[in-house]
Amino acid sequence: MVIDSEEAQELSKVFELLQWVADIGVKSVCLYDPEGVLKKNKEPITQRFSSANLSEEAAVNGRLVTRRNLTLEFVSFEDGKEAVAKAANYLFVKHYANGTKEKSDFTEPQMAEALGAIGSGGAEPDLLLIYGPTRCHLGFPAWRLRYTEIVHMGPLKSMSYGSLVKAIFKYTMVHQNYVTSSCGTSMMRKIDLTDAASIVCILLRMFFFDCRTKVKRYLLACMSN
């Protein structure tokens, strides 16, 4: 999730959003804001999810936190371009340090390994939700954004559970052409039984949440009358 740094200071909203995401069943969330506001507030965010346990990787790079089945990662602008520069230095030392210039070009796995070694590795998100005034990824690490679906959710202060569910549901319907070099055919992203079950659960949750909100409003209206 990309959150505008000013809006990220509203931690109560961030807590609520993470709660929704955890309830939907998302396993891993990467929280990004350019100025590192969320990184600086890692402690209160992790304390809010009281059963948080630091994973092994967090001990190395201090970015990952696991709460029950939800892994949180905290990323900022310095994990983007500057991390690639550090990875370049890592590759330079590794491949040129023996005093001879290696002729072969660097490969993507080597780059991924270098980024991991300097503590800026991480999987490519399937879906990037942008909470801010503009549809702009604000410098999310380029190496991890190649085929990620990007959805603009609007300002954080006007976030809604329904829009979140809608965005995730729309993602499950996306068609991407992945052409395999061996068979040369394109294949759709498969929606299998697990996905279908998730979609049904999401729809049911949406329906009950919507009903609950409407009942609440009705009762409040009755009480005020």
Added chain:
Amino acid sequence: MTKKIGDQAGKMFEYFGSFLRKCIFSVLSVGPVPDHIAFIMDGNRRYAKKRNLLDGAGHRSGYLALMNMLKYCYELGVKYATIYAFSIDNFRRRPEEVQSTMQLILEKIEDLIKEESMVNQYGVRIYFLGSLKLLSKPVRLAAERAMVATSGNSKSVLSICLAYTSSDEILHAVQECCGEKWDEGSALESKGAGNGLVFLKGNENGKIKPSIVVKDLEKHMYAAVAPDPDIIIRTSGETRLSNFLLWQSANCLLYAPPILWPEIGLWHLIWAVLDFQRNFSYLKEKTKLS
């Protein structure tokens, strides 16, 4: 006779359209105009399928739409335009499709460098960005000819991404930086400065002083010929960047109209520019901070 009347009517319609565009662009120019717009031309094949056209016809329709969009951009005052013509991932498509696309690209490059083409009319300098060594010899030579033929143009720039992905661009920049630092170090060593290989062997603390910085990488990016884009427009409603200008799009407005590329028109460009103007101060602030 009928044909002559038809031609004249067509010309009048074109003049009227051009006049109307000038009026609209004058109004738009009151606000900030983007300096650089990038296009992901998605939906050509789906357009051909939708209209029951032959294979390849979608791409030809897409080319016409592209020429119109570039004309509108340059008339509005957008100096830089970048298009995603062919990704490295596209080489994995069916060989017949890759062959016909390459044939079309070759044909259109030749059209672009003709004297009467839009490129010369608007003083456009063409750059081809990407791993051009992956292209076949005729296409690569045509691309080089186009870059030389338009090197004298200076009013606007058209960057055509061919055999391009952002990850390949970043890797290329890293490779170039490493090669450059190696050459610098070797030169110092050969002069007897003695410190040339310090950055290779490390200092007394065993830590290597980082010598490659972000500016070095940016200098070696394929897209260094233009400033970062202000707007990236991807048609067909798809919301991903598909490995296009990922490094350069940090503070760029992403616009994804739900129409197929050959269906794109003036109104979509106007809408994108209005959206850019609405968010201009926010994007400018973010650019300054980064």
